[in-house]
Amino acid sequence: MRVNLEINGEQHTADDVWPGESLLYVLRERLGLPGAKNACEQGECGSCTVYLDGTPVCACLVAAGQAEGRSVRTVEGLGGEDRLDPVQDAFVRTGAVQCGFCTPGLVIAAHDLVHRNPHASDAEIREALAGNLCRCTGYEKILDAVRLAASTVAGERA
Amino acid sequence: MDFLRPASLAEALAAKAENPAAVPIAGGTDVMVELNFDRRRPPALLDLGRVAELARWGEENGHVRLGATVSYTRIVEELGTVLPGLAMAARTVGSPQIRNRAGVGGNLGSASPAGDAHPPLLAAGAEVELASVRGTRTVPVGEFFLGPKRSALAEDELITAVLVPRAAGPQQFAKVGTRNAMVIAVCSFGLALDTAARSVGTGIGSAGPTPLRAAEAEEFAAAALPWDEPAALDEATAREFGELVAAAARPIDDVRGSAAYRRHALAVLARRTLRWAWQDVSGGR
Numbered sequence: 001m002r003v004n005l006e007i008n009g010e011q012h013t014a015d016d017v018w019p020g021e022s023l024l025y026v027l028r029e030r031l032g033l034p035g036a037k038n039a040c041e042q043g044e045c046g047s048c049t050v051y052l053d054g055t056p057v058c059a060c061l062v063a064a065g066q067a068e069g070r071s072v073r074t075v076e077g078l079g080g081e082d083r084l085d086p087v088q089d090a091f092v093r094t095g096a097v098q099c100g101f102c103t104p105g106l107v108i109a110a111h112d113l114v115h116r117n118p119h120a121s122d123a124e125i126r127e128a129l130a131g132n133l134c135r136c137t138g139y140e141k142i143l144d145a146v147r148l149a150a151s152t153v154a155g156e157r158a
Numbered sequence: 159m160d161f162l163r164p165a166s167l168a169e170a171l172a173a174k175a176e177n178p179a180a181v182p183i184a185g186g187t188d189v190m191v192e193l194n195f196d197r198r199r200p201p202a203l204l205d206l207g208r209v210a211e212l213a214r215w216g217e218e219n220g221h222v223r224l225g226a227t228v229s230y231t232r233i234v235e236e237l238g239t240v241l242p243g244l245a246m247a248a249r250t251v252g253s254p255q256i257r258n259r260a261g262v263g264g265n266l267g268s269a270s271p272a273g274d275a276h277p278p279l280l281a282a283g284a285e286v287e288l289a290s291v292r293g294t295r296t297v298p299v300g301e302f303f304l305g306p307k308r309s310a311l312a313e314d315e316l317i318t319a320v321l322v323p324r325a326a327g328p329q330q331f332a333k334v335g336t337r338n339a340m341v342i343a344v345c346s347f348g349l350a351l352d353t354a355a356r357s358v359g360t361g362i363g364s365a366g367p368t369p370l371r372a373a374e375a376e377e378f379a380a381a382a383l384p385w386d387e388p389a390a391l392d393e394a395t396a397r398e399f400g401e402l403v404a405a406a407a408r409p410i411d412d413v414r415g416s417a418a419y420r421r422h423a424l425a426v427l428a429r430r431t432l433r434w435a436w437q438d439v440s441g442g443r
Contacts, residue, residue, distance in 0.1 A: 019160060063205065127339075131253020
């Protein structure tokens with residue numbers, strides 16, 4: 001079947017989509033957007049987190065057909081060619097990236113949090129990132145990154 | 159495989175009648191796992207994501223009619239006052255990403271004994287609304303579950319809503335797992351007090367072939383609680399309540415925990431939740 005969807009502000013069409021296929025597969029294998037990562041395929045690790053109509057979801061748990069006509073924003077759509085999003089920049093500055101596999105999902109989850117609540121407490125940050133697993137960092141640098149990104153976003157709004 | 163995309167409830171029911179083997183999908187948090195892991199190859203998926211009637215909730219005649227696809231995130235944000243027990247359980251489901259997609263309809267449809275929504279729905283005396291082209295019926299949630307992953311849902315029916323009585327007193331929910339997020343309950347417990355009717359509702363999760371009520375524990379607590387002059391809960395009442403809840407469970411040993419541990423933990427959860435709930439009645443006295 002054919003699936004039409006908006007990704008990072010542009011219209012895309014994927015053909016020959018198997019109806020049981022996930023949005024993640026369509027993004028990575030059919031449309032050449034490998035930012036969202038494929039790991040557990042059961043919603044456990046969060047590495048495939050993308051925005052679907054503005055809400056963070058696991059792309060591996062969305063059937064491709066469910067995304068028909070919807071709007072998707074992936075990690076590729078946060079910054080630009082020559083500019084990092086403040087959340088991406090914060091991850092780089094704080095050393096929150098080691099192997100990097102979990103990073104795109106964490107960046108989306110963190111991006112959602114700091115825009116919803118730029119004054120989040122540590123408990124709220126942990127809760128917001130509870131669906132994203134990282135096996136390298138021990139999370140402390142990631143928490144630093146989210147705090148830094150939140151203060152940047154709060155500063156932009158002030 | 160076909161992908162069916164009804165735009166209304168009427169279309170969805172017609173599609174289900176024509177394709178009884180079609181698997182309904184809403185949040186996808188159970189169904190997609192089975193597809194991704196090649197555990198299931200249904201002839202069709204029936205996407206309920208565009209059926210607006212299923213994504214609404216409203217109050218009518220003292221109960222909340224909660225549409226099958228209202229997300230757990232919305233339940234937490236919008237229903238904490240009227241359905242506190244369900245909202246507490248909703249907050250423990252999966253992760254933010256899962257709660258943004260998953261809802262009560264799918265939890266009931268999967269009919270796992272470990273479903274987080276089931277204990278609070280049992281404790282509150284909820285009913286499941288089932289619809290087909292033949293008509294609509296309601297089934298008490300305690301009669302909906304027939305066994306592990308088996309329910310009273312007929313093959314041409316869809317779960318359209320749950321009807322949950324508005325809370326008439328404090329409600330609590332507690333769950334045991336290895337961490338706060340992304341846990342399939344080792345065991346869980348829901349409690350609902352009705353201070354007007356002076357009754358107690360219970361729901362046991364993940365400790366039997368289906369979610370269970372603890373009827374003897376309910377009767378004991380309703381009779382033993384000092385409703386007339388709400389004083390602090392005495393230790394003996396809390397302990398006896400916990401023991402009766404544990405006795406009502408029918409747990410097995412599995413990878414998540416032993417039957418003996420589940421019984422022990424349920425007794426603890428039951429007396430803790432009763433204490434928390436009663437504190438709200440007695441004003442912490």
